[in-house]
Amino acid sequence: xxxxxxxxxxxxxxxxxxxxxxxxxxxxxxxxxxxxxxxxxxxxxxxxxxxxxxxxxxxxxxxxxxxxxxxxxxxxxxxxxxxxxxxxxxxxxxxxxxxxxxxxxxxxxxxxxxxxxxxxxxxxxxxxxxxxxxx
Amino acid sequence: xxxxxxxxxxxxxxxxxxxxxxxxxxxxxxxxxxxxxxxxxxxxxxxxxxxxxxxxxxxxxxxxxxxxxxxxxxxxxxxxxxxxxxxxxxxxxxxxxxxxxxxxxxxxxxxxxxxxxxxxxxxxxxxxxxxxxxx
Amino acid sequence: xxxxxxxxxxxxxxxxxxxxxxxxxxxxxxxxxxxxxxxxxxxxxxxxxxxxxxxxxxxxxxxxxxxxxxxxxxxxxxxxxxxxxxxxxxxxxxxxxxxxxxxxxxxxxxxxxxxxxxxxxxxxxxxxxxxxxxx
Amino acid sequence: xxxxxxxxxxxxxxxxxxxxxxxxxxxxxxxxxxxxxxxxxxxxxxxxxxxxxxxxxxxxxxxxxxxxxxxxxxxxxxxxxxxxxxxxxxxxxxxxxxxxxxxxxxxxxxxxxxxxxxxxxxxxxxxxxxxxxxx
Numbered sequence: 001x002x003x004x005x006x007x008x009x010x011x012x013x014x015x016x017x018x019x020x021x022x023x024x025x026x027x028x029x030x031x032x033x034x035x036x037x038x039x040x041x042x043x044x045x046x047x048x049x050x051x052x053x054x055x056x057x058x059x060x061x062x063x064x065x066x067x068x069x070x071x072x073x074x075x076x077x078x079x080x081x082x083x084x085x086x087x088x089x090x091x092x093x094x095x096x097x098x099x100x101x102x103x104x105x106x107x108x109x110x111x112x113x114x115x116x117x118x119x120x121x122x123x124x125x126x127x128x129x130x131x132x133x134x135x
Numbered sequence: 136x137x138x139x140x141x142x143x144x145x146x147x148x149x150x151x152x153x154x155x156x157x158x159x160x161x162x163x164x165x166x167x168x169x170x171x172x173x174x175x176x177x178x179x180x181x182x183x184x185x186x187x188x189x190x191x192x193x194x195x196x197x198x199x200x201x202x203x204x205x206x207x208x209x210x211x212x213x214x215x216x217x218x219x220x221x222x223x224x225x226x227x228x229x230x231x232x233x234x235x236x237x238x239x240x241x242x243x244x245x246x247x248x249x250x251x252x253x254x255x256x257x258x259x260x261x262x263x264x265x266x267x268x269x270x
Numbered sequence: 271x272x273x274x275x276x277x278x279x280x281x282x283x284x285x286x287x288x289x290x291x292x293x294x295x296x297x298x299x300x301x302x303x304x305x306x307x308x309x310x311x312x313x314x315x316x317x318x319x320x321x322x323x324x325x326x327x328x329x330x331x332x333x334x335x336x337x338x339x340x341x342x343x344x345x346x347x348x349x350x351x352x353x354x355x356x357x358x359x360x361x362x363x364x365x366x367x368x369x370x371x372x373x374x375x376x377x378x379x380x381x382x383x384x385x386x387x388x389x390x391x392x393x394x395x396x397x398x399x400x401x402x403x404x405x
Numbered sequence: 406x407x408x409x410x411x412x413x414x415x416x417x418x419x420x421x422x423x424x425x426x427x428x429x430x431x432x433x434x435x436x437x438x439x440x441x442x443x444x445x446x447x448x449x450x451x452x453x454x455x456x457x458x459x460x461x462x463x464x465x466x467x468x469x470x471x472x473x474x475x476x477x478x479x480x481x482x483x484x485x486x487x488x489x490x491x492x493x494x495x496x497x498x499x500x501x502x503x504x505x506x507x508x509x510x511x512x513x514x515x516x517x518x519x520x521x522x523x524x525x526x527x528x529x530x531x532x533x534x535x536x537x538x539x540x
Contacts, residue, residue, distance in 0.1 A: 009438060011292060011431045013285040015339055020281050021191045021240075022164075025157035026416045033414060033475065044475055056156045060195035069285055070438065070449055105156075144303060146296045146425050150418040150474055157416060161281045168279060168340065179340055204420055205303065205314055291461045291510075292434075295427035326426045330465035375426075 018066035031075035153201035166210035288336035301345035423471035436480035
């Protein structure tokens with residue numbers, strides 16, 4: 001599990017005085033970037049090295065308590081499932097002890113022409129997903 | 136079912152050359168606004184008249200085909216379920232004949248202090264949800 | 271001068287209850303797209319046909335009165351200046367009779383390698399800029 | 406001068422492969438928040454304590470070199486001018502030694518009814534602006 005801290009700005013909020021619901025997906029993306037970096041990879045290298053992309057095919061959020069302007073929130077991300085050609089991340093957004101939101105994203109593995117590709121074993125090992133790999 | 140047309144701008148896309156995944160939730164919100172307007176209501180009147188808010192408690196998107204810059208996309212929205220204190224909308228994002236994405240949002244009904252409230256019958260009738268109301 | 275209507279959504283606002291200041295530049299971009307379309311061009315064809323891009327090198331906004339949620343605002347855009355290798359657009363954001371904001375953007379003309387290029391005369395004529403062209 | 410680091414995410418970019426032009430204003434706002442925090446203030450306390458707001462009345466950006474996905478950029482912010490009822494911040498966006506963008510924002514000082522108000526001397530002193538104050 002990897003943690004990423006995010007400071008909420010005005011631009012993240014809406015006139016209800018809370019973070020706009022779409023922006024939780026921005027926070028999740030920031031966490032994915034840090035997850036991949038924490039594994040010694042960079043997403044842009046991944047594209048260059050393997051010729052593969054991991055587009056999001058599914059995303060979901062459950063909003064429990066609002067995040068607000070100037071909050072320092074933490075996104076906890078885990079790689080929760082790996083299949084032949086897809087991977088799933090789980091997210092928890094917390095502020096101090098409070099759980100603000102949970103969610104997940106599912107990513108397909110495709111080449112540059114958009115064709116589904118098996119996730120390379122070497123990549124899986126670098127992501128620390130070996131033990132969860134369902135072959 | 137209510138339809139809303141949206142022209143994709145550069146600001147909606149990301150460097151993959153497609154609409155950024157969080158922005159589909161912006162498109163869904165634009166459709167909710169048009170849905171409420173099509174019923175002769177305005178969300179801001181709703182807040183003023185009933186003292187109630189409908190915050191999003193759950194959102195999900197399935198991404199099937201990417202929307203791209205300059206696409207004229209249509210969001211189709213339906214009120215798919217109404218419970219005592221929550222409502223669910225379903226969404227289909229289409230471009231010509233192609234289905235690009237589907238999704239849903241669930242909204243709680245709360246007062247200004249954030250307490251769960253029953254959705255007023257009068258409001259339900261105006262939303263055309265009478266026949267689906269599960270009492 | 272070309273006019274574009276935009277309906278303000280929650281996602282455009284911030285917790286001050288007004289449109290977030292960065293989002294005026296999104297509105298301006300939507301207007302640029304409509305301007306180019308009104309001239310019978312599409313920005314993506316422009317890139318394909320001429321091999322040229324028009325990146326923004328300068329942008330400015332003066333905020334006079336706030337735009338708010340659910341406002342139907344109109345962006346008026348004009349091509350106000352054309353030089354050898356740059357063009358300038360002016361913008362006025364209005365709601366009914368009220369002037370909400372003004373602004374401008376300056377665009378360089380570059381090829382795909384980022385080198386400054388003269389704006390093709392044929393393109394200028396299609397944009398209706400002939401009379402303003404300062405050679 | 407106060408520095409704020411920002412990691413560029415996909416959601417900041419557009420399909421040109423660079424940070425979308427409006428998002429520089431998001432970066433500037435993040436820097437303003439850090440500037441105020443560095444002075445021992447919080448913007449939300451400022452609103453509560455003084456009953457004053459500092460809405461943006463003018464913003465401008467000059468784009469020199471593009472910021473890209475995964476860049477770790479730094480925003481340098483300075484309070485460059487203080488008048489009776491307005492303040493001006495200057496910004497420099499840098500990546501390593503490269504200057505990517507410059508800009509400024511001008512903020513009015515208004516009360517909750519939107520009336521122009523003199524900036525309180527006590528606030529100015531806390532912002533370290535005393536020496537620049539043009540009375």
